[in-house]
Structure formats: structure tokens, C-alpha cells
Amino acid sequence: MPDQYLPPRRDQPDLDEILTQVGRKWRDFKPGSLWVLLVIAALILLWSCWFTVQPEETGIVQRFGKVVRTATPGLHFKWPLGIEKVVLVPTARVLKEEFGFRTTATPVGQRTQYSANQAYKGESLMLSGDLNVIDVQWIIQYRIEGPIRYLFQVRDTRKTIRDITEAVMRRVVGNRIGSDVLTVGRVAISKEAKEEIQKILDSYEAGVRLITVELQDVTPPDTVKPAFNEVNEARQDRERTINQAQEQANREIPKARGVALQSVRNAEGYALERVNQANGETNRFQAILAQYRSAPEVTRQRLYLEAMSGFLPEVKGIYIVDSAQKALVPWLQVESGAKVSVEGRQP
DSSP: OOEEOOOOEESSOOHHHHHHHHHHHHHTOOGGGHHHHHHHHHHHHHHTTEEEEOTTOEEEEEETTEEEEEEOSEEEEOOTTTTEEEEEEOTTSOEEEEESOEEEEOOTTSOOEEEOOGGGHHHHEEEOTTSOEEEEEEEEEEEESOHHHHHHTSSSHHHHHHHHHHHHHHHHHHTSOHHHHHTTOHHHHHHHHHHHHHHHHHHHTOOEEEEEEEEEEEEOOGGGHHHHHHHHHHHHHHHHHHHHHHHHHHHHHHHHHHHHHHHHHHHHHHHHHHHHHHHHHHHHHHHHHHHHHHOHHHHHHHHHHHHHHHHGGGOSOEEEEOTTOOOEEEEEOOOTTOOOOOSSSOO
């Protein structure tokens, strides 16, 4: 887990503290205890000659206030008696700043506990672009890349980081409508805020590199939460209805397309059948025409007989009218399938 902000610390007591301790010892000094005083002075001198840099830290060594070198993790020596001072900066740690809430405790094996009381509302209450009040809680995580610039380029680097972050976040939220901030715009807001905060910190040469800007909890104020919840429920109902309609459309549209494709295929088959039939009839007619031209009488007689044999088997009775039209008499009763001669009046 990233650490909370840890200010740079001094590894050894400064010269004023050492002189104060020596003064106390001097008031209790006795002539026979000179060797004791010398031993104490030697121990103080040795104690102020070395310092230890932890693995996640970088030591900044100052000689009379001027930075002379940096110290990597391990045991190092310096001039004693306050001539050189060391400031240890946690350059390998991920530091965190919280806005709108504070982490109160992190019990072992349990979830982290937070506090978001009214004291932090001044940080988190913002005005969106459509003039809605929104409670935005967020964190930033950063790493110190330039410890010397972090210590001396800006007067109060931590306060500067917090002020820049809060100003940028208010501007980014103020440029968006409230519904976007509360729903789909969180990622875009975090990305935009991170880029702008980093640009400002680089211009200040603060020696800080942002790792992430993350919105933790974005909610409307407590007084309008019931109405906001109703709006969310309505939006969820709308999304559910849209999803159901989309599901039905995904089911019916392919079915309709299949039916339409089947109809098209049937029509194409029917058209092909009719074309082929028409071509066959055309070819047959042309063949008969060629025969008719070569033997008209025979062809005409054959066509006549074929036509008569086609419908006479279906006829139940035939009536012949004589040329004089004297009477209408039954000429022949034909059963289905009978052979009939039609060349004379009598069979």
C-alpha cells in the first residue's frame, strides 16, 4: 500500500540540542570528573560523525546550509557538531494525498477504514458545468524523483501539491456536466487532471512525478441523494428496456432475413423453371413449324388428332349437329378412354 505523506527527516540532532545537553552536564560538573566530560564529548563527537540512510531513502547532505552531496542507502560519515546536516527524503516510496476524506486506520487482515466528516467537505464539494453541486473524493499518488528540487525549489512542496491538485480538479469538474461526472466521465476526468497537474509541477520544478490520480467516491450532496437514486433507477430501467428490445431485434431480424432469402430463392427457382419451360415450348414450336412447312397437310392432321385425343377421353358424351341443322341427336356415347373416329357422321 502507498504510504501517506512522510516529511523529510533529520538523522542527527542539530548543534543547539547538543550544546543544550553539554550545558546541563557542565552545571553538574565536578573537578574530579574531567575525564567523564571528555568521554561524553568524544561520544557526542563520534555520534554526530555518522548517519544511516534506509533503503527507501536518499540522504541530502548540507554543509552550513549548502547542499554538497547526496547519500545512497547505507552507512555514511559527515562532519560533526552541526557542520554538516543530513535530510533524509523517501524517494523510493509511493506517497499519497487524500482529498475529501482521510484514512483513519488499516488493521492487519481487515479493510482500510476511512473518515469523511464535514471537516473535509471544503475539499470535495465542487460545482459542475451545469451548476450542480457534487461531492468528489479522490487521491493522488506520487514519487519524489528530484529530492534536492523537492526540498529547495518550492517553499512548501506538499502544500503546493495539494493546492495545485485541488485547483485543477475543480476546473476539470467545472467544465463537465454533473451527470457525466457522476457516471461515465470518471476515467476521463482522472486522466485530464493527472496530465495538467504534472505539467504544472514540472513548470515549478518540484521534483515530483505523479503515478495516478483516482476518483474514489463521486456522489451528490446528501440532501439530493434520494432524487438522484430515483434518476439512476430510471436510467437503469431505460437501459434494461433498450437491452430487451435489442435482444428481440437480434432474434427477429435474422429470422426475417432468412424468410426473405427463402422467398427470393423460391422466386428465382420459379423464374428459372418458367424460363426453361418457355424455352422448351419455343424449341418445340420451332420444330413443329419446320415440319409444317415441309408437309402442311400431314402436320395439320396430326396436330388435330393429338388435340382431339387429348380432351376426348375426358368427355362423357358427344352430340353431332348435321349440316342441315335439322336436329341435335346424340352421335356417340363415349366412355373414358374410348377411341372415336371424327372423320364421318357415323363411327
